Amino acid sequence: MKSLQEAQAEVVADFSMYDEWLDKYEYLIDLGHNLEAFPEELKTEDRLIKGCQSRVWLDATVEGDRLFFRADSDAIITKGIISLLIGVYSGRTAREIAEDDFSFVDKLGLRENLSPTRANGLASMIETLRRTAQNQL
Amino acid sequence: MTQIEKIRQEFPELGEQVYGKALVYLDNAATSQRPLSVIRKWTEMSEKYNANLHRAVHRIADLATSEYEATRDAVQTYLNAEFREEIIFTSGATASLNLVAFSFGEAFVHEGDEILVGEAEHHSNIVPWQLLCLRKGAVLKVLPVDDSGRLRVDLLPGLLTPRTKLVCVAHISNVLGLVNPVKEIVNICHSKNCPVLVDGAQGIVHERVDVRELGCDFYAFSGHKVYAAPGTGVLYGRRALLEQMPPYMGGGEMIGTVRWSGSTWAPLPQKFEAGTQNIAGTPTLRPALEMAEALRCEAAEAETDAIKKLILNKLQSDPRIRLYGVPKTPEEKIPLFSFSVEHIHHEDLALILDKMGIAVRSGQMCAEPLMDRFGVTGMLRVSFAPYNTVQEAEYFITSLDRAIKMLEG
Numbered sequence: 129m130k131s132l133q134e135a136q137a138e139v140v141a142d143f144s145m146y147d148e149w150l151d152k153y154e155y156l157i158d159l160g161h162n163l164e165a166f167p168e169e170l171k172t173e174d175r176l177i178k179g180c181q182s183r184v185w186l187d188a189t190v191e192g193d194r195l196f197f198r199a200d201s202d203a204i205i206t207k208g209i210i211s212l213l214i215g216v217y218s219g220r221t222a223r224e225i226a227e228d229d230f231s232f233v234d235k236l237g238l239r240e241n242l243s244p245t246r247a248n249g250l251a252s253m254i255e256t257l258r259r260t261a262q263n264q265l
Numbered sequence: 266m267t268q269i270e271k272i273r274q275e276f277p278e279l280g281e282q283v284y285g286k287a288l289v290y291l292d293n294a295a296t297s298q299r300p301l302s303v304i305r306k307w308t309e310m311s312e313k314y315n316a317n318l319h320r321a322v323h324r325i326a327d328l329a330t331s332e333y334e335a336t337r338d339a340v341q342t343y344l345n346a347e348f349r350e351e352i353i354f355t356s357g358a359t360a361s362l363n364l365v366a367f368s369f370g371e372a373f374v375h376e377g378d379e380i381l382v383g384e385a386e387h388h389s390n391i392v393p394w395q396l397l398c399l400r401k402g403a404v405l406k407v408l409p410v411d412d413s414g415r416l417r418v419d420l421l422p423g424l425l426t427p428r429t430k431l432v433c434v435a436h437i438s439n440v441l442g443l444v445n446p447v448k449e450i451v452n453i454c455h456s457k458n459c460p461v462l463v464d465g466a467q468g469i470v471h472e473r474v475d476v477r478e479l480g481c482d483f484y485a486f487s488g489h490k491v492y493a494a495p496g497t498g499v500l501y502g503r504r505a506l507l508e509q510m511p512p513y514m515g516g517g518e519m520i521g522t523v524r525w526s527g528s529t530w531a532p533l534p535q536k537f538e539a540g541t542q543n544i545a546g547t548p549t550l551r552p553a554l555e556m557a558e559a560l561r562c563e564a565a566e567a568e569t570d571a572i573k574k575l576i577l578n579k580l581q582s583d584p585r586i587r588l589y590g591v592p593k594t595p596e597e598k599i600p601l602f603s604f605s606v607e608h609i610h611h612e613d614l615a616l617i618l619d620k621m622g623i624a625v626r627s628g629q630m631c632a633e634p635l636m637d638r639f640g641v642t643g644m645l646r647v648s649f650a651p652y653n654t655v656q657e658a659e660y661f662i663t664s665l666d667r668a669i670k671m672l673e674g
Contacts, residue, residue, distance in 0.1 A: 149284055153616065153617060157613075203610035204672055246616075
């Protein structure tokens with residue numbers, strides 16, 4: 129498995145390949161479509177990430193000291209964003225996730241290109257991942 | 266240069282670019298763009314006439330007050346109100362509606378009384394009535410819309426009871442874009458001695474409003490949707506009713522005399538204009554309404570008709586698309602279209618269209634009960650102004666198809 133830093137650098141490199149924002153969104157849409165199917169019975173209120181305009185569910189399972197994430201959203205771009213995040217963090221140790229500063233997200237330039245309410249949604253996703261890891265320590 | 270191109274030059278924002286593309290602004294129902302005449306009046310008020318109104322004897326205060334009061338005359342003329350004191354300046358439609366909900370409520374609504382509102386109302390024409398009902402122990406009743414979004418006026422006579430104190434409907438719904446038959450509603454209500462309030466936030470932009478012809482008792486609208494400065498608004502109210510209503514807020518020029526033993530109120534319209542008014546903003550209503558009048562020209566109307574035809578044709582012929590607010594005839598609908606696309610989230614579409622340079626609205630549009638009525642979490646809305654062009658409508662249609670293709674994957 130790649131190191132966390134390597135995985136983050138790879139996502140940043142992939143994302144920066146596209147000059148046009150429309151192409152970056154196309155990339156996110158692809159990620160969204162390719163995300164592993166999420167079981168309907170897991171779409172529960174307690175798995176909903178609060179603060180997003182569209183509905184986003186996040187499920188975490190623990191195996192040993194590692195956390196595995198699954199997610200879904202009823203909006204495909206949001207699904208692409210959460211897919212990008214869990215692609216980087218799923219399968220890592222709780223300590224690694226809890227101690228990360230998530231600054232690679234800033235390098236994507238996503239925040240600036242989302243409306244303030246959607247940027248809040250992104251912040252909520254990050255916060256949920258961090259808190260889930262924190263709770264395992 | 267066509268006449269529309271000339272008109273567009275009056276609106277600086279329309280020449281802006283987003284993501285290196287020409288801005289196509291189709292969120293006019295949220296707020297309109299402002300013409301140079303409005304921007305100039307707005308800065309002129311701050312540069313030359315900045316003084317508080319009605320109070321001081323000095324020259325600048327006098328000029329500022331004249332501008333302000335001349336605006337009242339202009340609004341009165343525009344709306345064809347009988348008396349100038351029937352025009353109350355507020356900070357917007359929401360403030361106008363809250364004013365009526367409070368002051369009319371204090372004067373006329375008691376426990377067990379009823380307020381009837383339309384099902385397609387904006388939250389601003391729902392929540393103030395809910396608050397009033399909570400305060401007074403009154404009952405809020407709903408006049409439904411049918412599946413095509415048309416208000417069920419046929420049910421109105423049956424819903425009116427001797428306890429109905431006010432009926433509140435939009436002139437035009439901000440989601441459905443259908444023009445409600447206000448005159449018919451007023452006739453039915455008045456025959457049962459019930460007054461009618463009209464939320465004209467969209468109506469003032471797209472209809473030639475004559476309050477005496479409509480016959481309504483209150484008409485509320487915001488300045489910013491009809492080309493004026495934000496933070497401006499109007500409440501038209503029938504004088505006989507306004508006179509019986511107590512003030513909404515206290516302080517400033519709304520007083521007659523103030524004693525520890527109690528205070529008296531200024532006559533209309535000052536009674537309802539507490540605190541320092543929007544000195545720079547309110548006078549922009551005058552050039553704004555002049556622009557609204559100028560935009561009723563043949564060229565703009567022909568352009569709007571063509572846009573409506575194009576968009577309606579697209580949204581009604583594409584099997585993936587569900588249009589909300591389906592008109593029987595094009596005249597029934599303003600160029601405002603809310604819809605959803607099968608299997609695609611409205612937020613995704615709005616994000617992609619934004620990247621293509623098109624500003625649209627997505628979400629609940631301040632009308633959650635209506636979203637529930639149609640069983641959706643939100644919709645996508647495109648709303649055109651008279652300065653929008655057929656080319657922009659065409660670009661929207663191609664972009665929509667492209668966005669759908671992208672999102673379907």
